[in-house]
Amino acid sequence: MSTLLKIRDIRLEGRSDEQWNPIINGVDLTLQKGEVLGLIGESGAGKSTLGLAAMGFTRDGVRISSGSVEFDGIDLVNASAAVKRGLLGKRIAYVAQSAAASFNPAHRIIEQHYEGPTQHGVMSKADSIADGVELYGKLRLPNPDEIGFRYPHQVSGGQLQRAMTAMAMACRPDLIIFDEPTTALDVTTQIEVLASIREIVEEYDTAAIYITHDLAVVAQMADQIKVLLKGDEVETADTRTMLAAPTQEYTKSLWAVRSFERPTKPAVNTGAVPVVSVRNVDAAYGTVPVLHDVSFDIHEGRTVAVVGESGSGKSTTARCITGLLPPKAGEIAFDGNVLPADYRKRDKSQLRQAQMIYQMADTALNPRMSIGNIISRPVQFYTGLTGKALRARVDSLLDQIELEPTQYYNRLPSELSGGQKQRIGIARALAAEPKFIICDEVTSALDQLVAEGILRLLAKLQDELKLSYMFITHDLATVRAIADEVVVMKDGRVVEQGEKKAMFTPPHHAYTDLLLSSVPEMDPDWLTNLLQERGVDNIGDAAVDKM
Amino acid sequence: MGNVATIIMQRLLLGLLTLLVVSIVIFLAVNALPGDFAELILGQGATPEAVATIRRDLGLDEPLIVRYFGWLGGILRGDLGVSFAQLNFRTNLGGAGDVGVIDQIAPRLSNTLFLASVTAMIAVPVAVTLGVMAALFRNSVFDRVANITTLSSISSPEFFMAYVLILFLAVLNPLLPSLSNIYEGMPFSERVEKSLLPALTLTLVVTAHMMRMTRAAIINLLASPYIEMARLKGMSPMRVIVKHALPNALAPIINVIALNLAYLITGVVVVEVVFVYPGIGQLFVDSVKIRDIPVVQACCLIFAAAYILLNLTADILSILSNPRLRHPK
Numbered sequence: 001m002s003t004l005l006k007i008r009d010i011r012l013e014g015r016s017d018e019q020w021n022p023i024i025n026g027v028d029l030t031l032q033k034g035e036v037l038g039l040i041g042e043s044g045a046g047k048s049t050l051g052l053a054a055m056g057f058t059r060d061g062v063r064i065s066s067g068s069v070e071f072d073g074i075d076l077v078n079a080s081a082a083v084k085r086g087l088l089g090k091r092i093a094y095v096a097q098s099a100a101a102s103f104n105p106a107h108r109i110i111e112q113h114y115e116g117p118t119q120h121g122v123m124s125k126a127d128s129i130a131d132g133v134e135l136y137g138k139l140r141l142p143n144p145d146e147i148g149f150r151y152p153h154q155v156s157g158g159q160l161q162r163a164m165t166a167m168a169m170a171c172r173p174d175l176i177i178f179d180e181p182t183t184a185l186d187v188t189t190q191i192e193v194l195a196s197i198r199e200i201v202e203e204y205d206t207a208a209i210y211i212t213h214d215l216a217v218v219a220q221m222a223d224q225i226k227v228l229l230k231g232d233e234v235e236t237a238d239t240r241t242m243l244a245a246p247t248q249e250y251t252k253s254l255w256a257v258r259s260f261e262r263p264t265k266p267a268v269n270t271g272a273v274p275v276v277s278v279r280n281v282d283a284a285y286g287t288v289p290v291l292h293d294v295s296f297d298i299h300e301g302r303t304v305a306v307v308g309e310s311g312s313g314k315s316t317t318a319r320c321i322t323g324l325l326p327p328k329a330g331e332i333a334f335d336g337n338v339l340p341a342d343y344r345k346r347d348k349s350q351l352r353q354a355q356m357i358y359q360m361a362d363t364a365l366n367p368r369m370s371i372g373n374i375i376s377r378p379v380q381f382y383t384g385l386t387g388k389a390l391r392a393r394v395d396s397l398l399d400q401i402e403l404e405p406t407q408y409y410n411r412l413p414s415e416l417s418g419g420q421k422q423r424i425g426i427a428r429a430l431a432a433e434p435k436f437i438i439c440d441e442v443t444s445a446l447d448q449l450v451a452e453g454i455l456r457l458l459a460k461l462q463d464e465l466k467l468s469y470m471f472i473t474h475d476l477a478t479v480r481a482i483a484d485e486v487v488v489m490k491d492g493r494v495v496e497q498g499e500k501k502a503m504f505t506p507p508h509h510a511y512t513d514l515l516l517s518s519v520p521e522m523d524p525d526w527l528t529n530l531l532q533e534r535g536v537d538n539i540g541d542a543a544v545d546k547m
Numbered sequence: 548m549g550n551v552a553t554i555i556m557q558r559l560l561l562g563l564l565t566l567l568v569v570s571i572v573i574f575l576a577v578n579a580l581p582g583d584f585a586e587l588i589l590g591q592g593a594t595p596e597a598v599a600t601i602r603r604d605l606g607l608d609e610p611l612i613v614r615y616f617g618w619l620g621g622i623l624r625g626d627l628g629v630s631f632a633q634l635n636f637r638t639n640l641g642g643a644g645d646v647g648v649i650d651q652i653a654p655r656l657s658n659t660l661f662l663a664s665v666t667a668m669i670a671v672p673v674a675v676t677l678g679v680m681a682a683l684f685r686n687s688v689f690d691r692v693a694n695i696t697t698l699s700s701i702s703s704p705e706f707f708m709a710y711v712l713i714l715f716l717a718v719l720n721p722l723l724p725s726l727s728n729i730y731e732g733m734p735f736s737e738r739v740e741k742s743l744l745p746a747l748t749l750t751l752v753v754t755a756h757m758m759r760m761t762r763a764a765i766i767n768l769l770a771s772p773y774i775e776m777a778r779l780k781g782m783s784p785m786r787v788i789v790k791h792a793l794p795n796a797l798a799p800i801i802n803v804i805a806l807n808l809a810y811l812i813t814g815v816v817v818v819e820v821v822f823v824y825p826g827i828g829q830l831f832v833d834s835v836k837i838r839d840i841p842v843v844q845a846c847c848l849i850f851a852a853a854y855i856l857l858n859l860t861a862d863i864l865s866i867l868s869n870p871r872l873r874h875p876k
Contacts, residue, residue: 104791
């Protein structure tokens with residue numbers, strides 16, 4: 001094997017607050033032809049910056065301060081823009097995290113596919129289109145002859161991600177940078193994309209850098225793994241060695257995250273009145289029906305996880321419970337009393353009972369209000385406290401979410417980290433002194449270690465305050481960690497529900513089984529075995545009409 | 548496409564409704580003007596009886612609401628009324644010798660539209676090209692010079708720009724005529740030549756707005772993932788901007804263009820006066836001076852319709868520039 005990419009002691013800096021701050025502090029990276037390197041780390045570790053630097057590219061406000069990037073003997077740090085343009089797309093290609101955002105909405109998919117080959121003079125337009133159709137077939141896209149002639153918005157996320165992989169392949173590059181290509185996808189879709197990527201990379205003997213924060217995913221894809229932490233390399237090793245025997249403490253802690261699990265709670269007394277009862281709810285957006293006959297109960301002090309792929313109706317159910325979307329049929333009861341369907345018809349004491357915590361703490365907090373103000377408002381609204389009593393209550397809420405009141409009261413949301421912002425979201429929900437909180441994907445935007453902290457906090461608060469949670473998630477690891485009961489939803493219907501233990505032990509409903517078996521495991525042979533089990537040809541069916 | 552057709556129909560109906568509301572506002576505003584035609588034409592020595600007679604002849608003594616519906620009914624029949632200033636009183640009111648408002652406005656309006664078209668032909672391509680170039684070479688010397696030049700030209704009074712152009716292009720270098728007294732039956736090329744100086748003046752006035760919006764709309768998109776993708780595919784900066792950014796930046800650009808075109812139809816009185824160009828703006832100002840209500844109302848209505856129509860066109864073009872609406876799932 002010969003060396004394709006050689007990065008030596010690369011240092012990158014980003015500009016913020018009028019000065020240059022280090023992002024990557026001297027990392028080495030060597031990639032042989034046809035080899036796949038997994039680059040892993042939390043957000044802010046500098047994975048994407050390093051991946052782009054491997055293409056000789058830096059985003060605005062980022063610069064390479066020292067070090068070398070050598071691609072097949074070409075010095076990419078000092079190469080002219082024209083030389084780099086000649087390589088990009090032709091010999092080094094990029095697959096972005098969100099295909100939906102990275103395809104130009106104004107042009108058809110195939111137009112963007114043949115742009116590279118025709119502009120680089122690799123192929124004629126007609127040849128490139130024919131080749132694109134062939135690649136779509138190899139990536140098992142439905143209707144390969146026709147799908148490229150659609151606009152990006154007419155194609156689902158998982159399909160777009162594969163079309164983007166095809167686009168990266170268009171000039172048959174020597175190296176592809178995959179930047180979190182499956183992070184935005186559901187588990188069932190993720191498998192198809194992973195399998196497609198692995199197959200095509202093997203077939204054309206393309207080298208790849210696979211960037212992700214998901215260890216189990218990288219275990220399936222990479223020959224060797226490099227772990228990054230805050231711009232420094234932690235360790236690099238062959239995939240199997242790394243999984244079996246990580247040497248560094250940080251790597252071990254990454255592995256350990258998945259071990260958090262709450263002890264099983266005693267079963268609910270029969271005859272106990274549930275805190276929340278969703279009864280035969282149908283709902284629709286306009287004339288499009290979204291929920292069909294959804295029913296489940298949530299008892300005091302318990303966590304019900306609602307799982308399913310995007311579009312399965314999880315968040316819509318939450319909107320029905322809070323009264324934001326009055327159901328077409330069925331009812332919502334709190335402590336056995338039926339609530340008005342529309343939140344505008346609920347009184348304060350009914351409103352305060354159900355609070356929400358959102359997925360994106362960034363957008364759920366008013367960026368112009370201080371933390372103190374954000375929490376004070378619901379306290380004042382629901383409890384009528386003012387002056388010193390109000391301040392004391394806000395301080396005690398901040399204590400509950402483990403943030404020092406004197407330090408955080410006057411800060412703005414922008415001065416907080418993602419995990420801290422999510423804690424403020426929790427405090428705001430607690431301000432109403434509710435019995436029930438809806439957590440809508442509250443950890444999915446967070447890194448694993450931070451997410452675990454949030455889960456532990458929620459568990460602690462539940463024990464202290466006897467809270468009930470409805471926990472909306474598509475991440476089954478989170479379900480394992482925190483849930484008492486599970487409700488599985490698909491296409492607006494509840495397909496299975498029950499105690500967590502029962503849900504995770506076979507036999508399952510076929511769909512639950514598909515969801516469970518699609519969660520990547522740390523075993524590097526997991527994907528291979530699973531594909532064999534399902535039969536490679538059936539993988540398309542596993543998509544379960546994800547059009 | 549059914550989707551788009553529905554949206555367009557909705558917008559058209561909404562436009563008509565807006566025009567109706569605007570007609571009420573115009574009518575009330577014009578009638579709120581102090582003094583009236585009868586007082587002005589009879590001068591200071593007018594007897595109350597004479598004023599009353601003329602008012603009765605013109606129908607000005609009727610209640611407001613009757614006059615409004617009379618006017619509205621006329622518009623629907625395509626009759627904008629008769630200009631007060633051109634009337635022969637009493638004997639042959641509304642007779643064969645009278646000049647209708649339409650006859651009076653039509654040639655002026657067509658002149659104005661001609662000037663607006665010539666200006667648009669120059670200004671829109673120049674502004675969009677300058678905007679694209681400014682986005683491409685953002686923060687360069689070119690970008691700054693283009694910005695400062697267009698901004699100073701929009702900030703100077705129109706008559707000043709007009710005289711500067713006359714000085715340089717008509718007096719010092721006699722390239723173009725400084726008077727734009729065009730008339731009916733003039734050959735097309737001569738019309739264009741005569742309109743060129745006012746058109747250039749107006750170009751200087753409207754370019755800045757359109758250019759800056761083009762630049763801003765494109766730069767706004769440069770942080771998008773799909774722009775980064777195009778750059779990572781090794782596409783040239785020019786191609787990234789023209790092929791990848793511009794098609795997605797069309798909606799705001801189209802809207803600003805429409806706004807400026809509407810301005811060209813309704814707001815060019817000063818330039819018309821400087822160049823003695825027989826456009827609708829001058830007619831409008833003259834009619835206000837002598838309280839020639841039918842002409843004033845008709846002009847207002849045409850201005851309003853121009854605004855509504857151009858904004859409507861901009862809306863529809865913006866919708867059509869969005870592939871999500873052109874090609875539903």
